[in-house]
Amino acid sequence: MSEERALQEDSFAEYEEQEDTQEGKYLTFRIGKEEYGIEIRYVTEIIGIQKVTDLPDTPEFVKGVINLRGKVIPVIDVRIRFEMPHRDYDERTCIVVVNINGTSVGLIVDSVSEVLDIPANDIEAPPKVNKGGGSRYIQGLGKVGESVKIILNIHRLLFEEELEQIIESLD
Secondary structure, eight states, X not given: OOHXXXXXXXXXXXXXXXXXXXXXXXXXXXXXXXXXXXXXXXXXXXXXXXXXXXXXXXXXXXXXXXXXXXXXXXXXXXXXXTTOOOOOOOTTOEEEEEEXXXXXXXXXESEEEEEEEOOGGGEEOOOSOOOOXXXXXXXXXXXXXXXXXXXXXXXXXXXXXHHHHHHHHHO
16 A cells, blocks of 8 residues: 555554544533534534624624634624624623534634533524524534533534525635
8 A cells, every 4th residue: 555545544544533523512502591502523613702893784693704814704693693682792791603514603602611522412493483583593402410501503503594604705
C-alpha cells in the first residue's frame, strides 16, 4: 500500500472515530426558562455577544451579520425566532456558531449550559400539538435525570425558505 493511501486511511479512521465520539452529545443552552439542545457535531464555537451589523429588509429574528475572523456570518436571535418576547443581551448572552453543509450561522441564546450525553433511547418524539411558534423546530425531547431538554432540529430552524434565501445570499 502506498504511503499516501495509508495516510488517507488513517485520516478517515480518525474522522470516523471523531464522528463516533460526538454521537449522542448535545450542546445545551437556555432560552427563557427552558433548556434546549443541538447536536454538538454542528457547533464550531461559542463566542460572547458582539456588535452585529444590521441588514435591511430581513425578518426581525435575523439580527444581521458579524465578522468572525474575516468571515461574514449571519446571526439569528433564537428567542425571537421562537416568537418569544425580546430580552436585552447581558454578559451571559452567547452566539453559538454552527456549521451545516459548509454554511456558518450564529445563534444568539440567553446562555450556554453544558455538553450532555443523551442516548438515543432517552429521546422521545415531541408530542403532536399545534406546530406554531417554536414547536415546529423540535426534533425530540431528551430525558436527563428528572429534567427534559428540548432537542432542536437545526436544519428546520435554519433552512426554512425565507431564512435559507438570506443565508445563501451571504455565502
